Amino acid sequence: MSVLCPRSRATEVVRIIAHVTHSSEYKTFSLLPLVKAYPNLSRQYGEVSCIAGLTMVDTGQPQWSRIYPVPFRALTEDRQFRKYQPIRMKARKPGNDPRPESRRVDVDSIEITGSQIGTERGWEARRMIVEPAIRESMCELRRAEKENRTSLAIFRPAEMLDLVIEEVEPNPDKGDRAEAWAAQAQLLEPSERQQQRKALEQIPYRFKYHYRCSDANCTTHTQSIVDWEIVQLYRQVRHRDNWKA
Numbered sequence: 001m002s003v004l005c006p007r008s009r010a011t012e013v014v015r016i017i018a019h020v021t022h023s024s025e026y027k028t029f030s031l032l033p034l035v036k037a038y039p040n041l042s043r044q045y046g047e048v049s050c051i052a053g054l055t056m057v058d059t060g061q062p063q064w065s066r067i068y069p070v071p072f073r074a075l076t077e078d079r080q081f082r083k084y085q086p087i088r089m090k091a092r093k094p095g096n097d098p099r100p101e102s103r104r105v106d107v108d109s110i111e112i113t114g115s116q117i118g119t120e121r122g123w124e125a126r127r128m129i130v131e132p133a134i135r136e137s138m139c140e141l142r143r144a145e146k147e148n149r150t151s152l153a154i155f156r157p158a159e160m161l162d163l164v165i166e167e168v169e170p171n172p173d174k175g176d177r178a179e180a181w182a183a184q185a186q187l188l189e190p191s192e193r194q195q196q197r198k199a200l201e202q203i204p205y206r207f208k209y210h211y212r213c214s215d216a217n218c219t220t221h222t223q224s225i226v227d228w229e230i231v232q233l234y235r236q237v238r239h240r241d242n243w244k245a
């Protein structure tokens with residue numbers, strides 16, 4: 001599973017150019033959000049997330065889409081969708097991201113169109129939606145990526161080998177931007193600002209899975225985990241001793 005967001009600084013530059021040269025139209029499209037990546041900071045939009053999910057198309061085969069930028073915390077209450085809750089919005093192909101799943105969303109057009117799909121009977125309803133989208137293996141996804149830049153997929157690893165936790169150097173520029181952005185968010189209450197800053201604090205670890213997929217010739221894969229939940233999990237356990245164990 002990969003839900004990589006565009007790198008914010010490079011994106012800013014490209015976006016300005018894209019603005020002038022690109023004229024792809026906004027179209028209405030529906031999405032069932034499944035994955036919310038940990039937010040990053042955009043100079044233009046503040047704290048933004050990538051959301052990945054499935055869109056039902058005429059063929060009956062669900063298709064992956066990635067929408068960006070979603071300033072999740074800044075969304076009005078009626079737009080704060082949850083995972084597995086269907087939404088509709090206007091979005092267009094971005095001029096600066098060639099991956100076929102990527103869509104630039106018009107945030108003000110986001111509409112919640114149904115209630116969240118529940119987890120009853122061992123996630124039965126969710127599984128019925130997700131299972132048709134399961135790819136054979138990560139090796140297969142890598143081949144599709146070479147062919148047409150496919151960049152999102154879901155699959156079952158054949159064998160989990162390890163959860164890798166790496167220490168990373170904090171990026172001072174990113175920290176300054178978090179501070180600067182939180183400080184200028186004058187509309188927020190002081191307690192909210194503090195919460196905001198805490199949410200944007202840098203996490204000094206990178207989490208990766210090392211696994212073997214079901215391809216017969218698989219030589220194993222190592223992948224970063226970018227889902228929001230792993231970060232939340234880290235926050236909950238980091239004060240315990242031996243939390244890496």
Ligand SMILES: [Zn+2]
Pocket residue numbers: 137138139140212213214215217218219220221
């Ligand atoms: Zn493989």
